[in-house]
Amino acid sequence: MNLPKNINIIAKNVLQNEAQAILKLIDYLDESFVGCVEAILALKGRVVVTGIGKSANIAAKIVATLNSTGTPALFMHAADAIHGDLGMIQNEDFVICISKSGNTPEIKVLVPLLKRKGAKLAALVSNVDSYLAQNSDFVLNATIDREACPNNLAPTTSTTAHLALGDALAVCLLECRNFSSRDFASLHPGGSLGKKLYLKVEDLYHLHGAPAVSETANLKEIIIEISSKRLGATAVLQENTNELSGIITDGDLRRMLTKFDLNEIPQITAKDIMTASPLTVDTDTYAAEALAIMQQKNITQLIVTKSGKFEGFVHLHDLLKEGLV
Structure with missing residues (x-):
């Protein structure tokens, strides 16, 4: 088989053809779509x-997109419909029939049966003069000039146009219903996408210890606390309270050695080496937002607070385990 030397040009032409067809759909949006x-x-x-x-x-x-954005939908194969599946249609349903030509034999058989059921019918077609379009309550015009296929036969540009118009329909319904990201998350609880939309810091920070020392803690106490909790940091709290004063990280310990003489080290307290007013996130913060802060600030942990009080830490490893990275 001799491969053409202009493969990239062929691909570019296909994409240009389909992109131009989608842009033309804008001019076909009318009162029937509304x-x-x-x-x-x-x-x-x-x-x-x-x-x-x-x-x-x-x-x-399109059914999958509608269902995931708050519009209950069912798929029915047109061939199966005329062999029994038509029983799923009720008179309060709304049918969208997709066909490039709108004149295929199966569609011509199906349309009168759908009309008899009393359900409203919308035609998503590339031929507005077709049998399907002329016998529908609404016409979603997806007319194209030609397929991307060089023989103008294989469904390529037409199916792309139908898909794009279906997306436009779904998003219009989504926005009209004020379908929020929380609504979306309730329908997508699985995988990293769902976790980005519903997982919060409060779901993660209690999975490990909450390292904390007082402002007067000595160097040995600080090192033991950081090492035992294995988060690479400890919170510094005001004496006998849960009020946050600062944070000490492994890096702060190393930098301490450049700031103090060896004879001063035994007298060092947490307050001497902590970073005051550290970055914090509330327990109600979404985990994805906490991740964005870590990435922006190039850090691996954040202190978690609730109503201004210290609660614990959320670590980059927590987010890695949840598949958010």
């Missing part, structure tokens, strides 16, 4: 998305 969004927002039933061939693949992805 009406479709409004109808779904008022819906008592579910959104059912259907298609055949490559359109079925796009339908399945």
